Amino acid sequence: MKRRSLELSKVGPSTAELDLAPTLSPWSAILDPEYGGAILVGAQDGHPTLRSKFINTSRLCELDEEGAWARTSTRWYRLGENASRRQLRSLLYGRVGLADALRLTPFEAQACIKADQVSAGLSDA
Structure with missing residues (x-):
């Protein structure tokens, strides 16, 4: 699933996908202390299965340069x-x-994403 999510993240979300996406606000990218790579933590609104206010996401596959959206290995998120x-x-x-x-930092999160892309054979080092 991560490879497919990495591929989807290169294109970016459609308007319809973002309309259905849960929101994280406030949010931050952090290093996953258990598995490495980047994940997001934040206060969620609209997640289809998680009811807790504060969540951590699955592995981060893309982070919009302007901070408007993110793709994890399981879904799109709108970012506040x-x-x-x-x-x-x-x-x-x-x-x-x-x-x-x-x-x-966003730069460090992008470096983690790039490493995952290289590992999946979707990008050169």
């Missing part, structure tokens, strides 16, 4: 405001050191 440092600590249940250690 990027989480401040304080909000990220809250999303990670007050773990200050963890928030600081895991937070990724």
